[in-house]
Structures are given as structure tokens and as C-alpha cells.
Amino acid sequence: GAGVAVPGPLDHRGGVLHRVTGFPQWDGYPLRDALATRTGLPVVLDKDTNAAALGLALGADGPADFAYLHLGTGLGAGLVLGGAVHRGERTGAGEFGHQTVQLDGIRCGCGGRGCLEALCLAAVGRGDAAEAARVLGTGAANLVGLLDIDRVVLGGRTVAADPDTYVRGVRAVLDERSRRDGVRGTPVPVTAHREGDRPVAEGAAQLVLGPLFGRVDPAGAP
Structure with missing residues (x-):
């Protein structure tokens, strides 16, 4: 089989793409079935x-x-x-970049305004990694406050190009939010995966290999 990992949003169960930022023409494209037909292999898309x-x-x-x-x-x-990947009822969980953090802010590729992704990428485009990290930290702090997660891992090629700046910036925002909220105990640790997109490739392989070796439910957690 083949595990395929692409930008979202998408329908994990149906194998169909939604309106991927920057590629609206992909909306509704049945990528999983198209690849299965071309390759003759069972395909898992996520x-x-x-x-x-x-x-x-x-x-x-x-x-x-x-x-x-x-x-x-x-x-x-x-x-x-x-311990399981959370995809949600419609498998759309994790659209982290499109939370609105600035009302009437700059236009995002999704069509909205003030999205975390738009602000973060604008800072990256200006070469201001420290500001991009601060914006990313704001979103991470919202996520920690909402879900009370135990760890934040940063990844992707942009982070891999300057991992220390991103870890430092995100950690500073999380620590400040924790102090402001009066949270006691060890701050949520922040780490960076320094190998760019490698976790994506390895995870795509696990979409197929995991169920084969009984390591994960092929349908994923709801």
C-alpha cells in the first residue's frame, strides 16, 4: 500500500481534498481513489x-x-x-492556522482575515523569525489553554531553518500565559523537530505500516 500525506483540509475517510489554502481548484478532488487507480495499490490519505x-x-x-x-x-x-491522533467527527481537526487572532487583519489565502497562518507567514516573508515565533506562540498558547496538552512539538521546513528561535519564541509566550493564568507546576515543554518534513514522510509510511503491524487503528481516533 501507499501512505500519502498532503496539506489539509481534507476528508480522511473519503480520501477527498477540500479547499487547500492556495489550491482552491483541488476542492472535491478524490485524490485517494485517483492514486489507487494509477498505482494499483491501496492508498491511505491523511x-x-x-x-x-x-x-x-x-x-x-x-x-x-x-x-x-x-x-x-x-x-x-x-x-x-x-495516545491517538484526533481527527474529529468530520476528520477536520487541526486546522490550527485558520483561527482568527486579529479581527479585520490581513487577508488570508483561505478568504478570511487575521488568521494565525496569514500573520505568521507574513512575518516569515519579512525575514522576521522572532515575530513569526511570537505569533506561533500565541496560537500554541490558545491550544494549550483549550486542550491542556502536555507538550508542543514544532516542525516543518521553516522551523528547521531556525529551530532555536522558534522554540525560544513559542516557549516565551507559553510561559508568560502560564504565569498570567496562575498555572502552577512545570511549564509545557516546547521542542523542535530539526529534520524539516521528515516526520511527515515517516508518518505517511505509518499510515500503511501501523495497521499492518497492529500499532494503530487504520481509521484513526475520532
């Missing part, structure tokens, strides 16, 4: 962020609840809750 989170979860000895935040051409999240 978001790149979910694939990376799956690969990290299968190889991790750490917390059962964490978020993988991927910054590259876009910004998304893979969520692992209770």
Missing part, C-alpha cells in the same frame, strides 16, 4: 500534520497528549490525545 503526529506518537515515550505544529508553506496542527 493531512501532513496528522501523519507527522502519528509518526511521533508511535515513536514517543513521552506524554500521551501533545500537539505537532507544522510551519512550512502553511500552518497546521496534528493533535494526539490519549
Whole structure:
């Protein structure tokens, strides 16, 4: 079989793409079935962020609840809750980059305004990694506050180009939010995967290999 990881949003169960940021013409395209027809292989399709989170979860000895935040051409999240990838009822969970953080802010490729992704990529485009990290940290803090996760893992080619800046910036926002909220205990750890898109590729392989070896439910967690 073949595991395929692509940017979301998409329908994981149906293998159909939705309105991928920057590629609206892909909306409704049955990529899984098209690839299966071309290759003659069974194909499992998932978001790149979910694939990376799956690969990290299968190889991790750490917390059962964490978020993988991927910054590259876009910004998304893979969520692992209770040790399993969380995709949601419509398999659309993890569209992290399209939370609105600035009302009437700059236009995003999704058509909205003030999306976290738009602000973060604008800072990246200006060469301001510190500001991009601060924006990313704001979104990460929202996620930690909402889900009370135990760890944040950063990844993607943009992060891999300057991992220390991104870890430092995200950690600073999380620590400040924790102090402001009066949260006691060890701050949520922030780490970076320094090998770019490798977690995505390894996770895509696990979409097929995991069920074969009994390591993961092929349908994923709801």
C-alpha cells in the first residue's frame, strides 16, 4: 500500500481534498481513489500534520497528549490525545492556522482575515523569525489553554531553518500565559523537530505500516 500525506483540509475517510489554502481548484478532488487507480495499490490519505503526529506518537515515550505544529508553506496542527491522533467527527481537526487572532487583519489565502497562518507567514516573508515565533506562540498558547496538552512539538521546513528561535519564541509566550493564568507546576515543554518534513514522510509510511503491524487503528481516533 501507499501512505500519502498532503496539506489539509481534507476528508480522511473519503480520501477527498477540500479547499487547500492556495489550491482552491483541488476542492472535491478524490485524490485517494485517483492514486489507487494509477498505482494499483491501496492508498491511505491523511493531512501532513496528522501523519507527522502519528509518526511521533508511535515513536514517543513521552506524554500521551501533545500537539505537532507544522510551519512550512502553511500552518497546521496534528493533535494526539490519549495516545491517538484526533481527527474529529468530520476528520477536520487541526486546522490550527485558520483561527482568527486579529479581527479585520490581513487577508488570508483561505478568504478570511487575521488568521494565525496569514500573520505568521507574513512575518516569515519579512525575514522576521522572532515575530513569526511570537505569533506561533500565541496560537500554541490558545491550544494549550483549550486542550491542556502536555507538550508542543514544532516542525516543518521553516522551523528547521531556525529551530532555536522558534522554540525560544513559542516557549516565551507559553510561559508568560502560564504565569498570567496562575498555572502552577512545570511549564509545557516546547521542542523542535530539526529534520524539516521528515516526520511527515515517516508518518505517511505509518499510515500503511501501523495497521499492518497492529500499532494503530487504520481509521484513526475520532
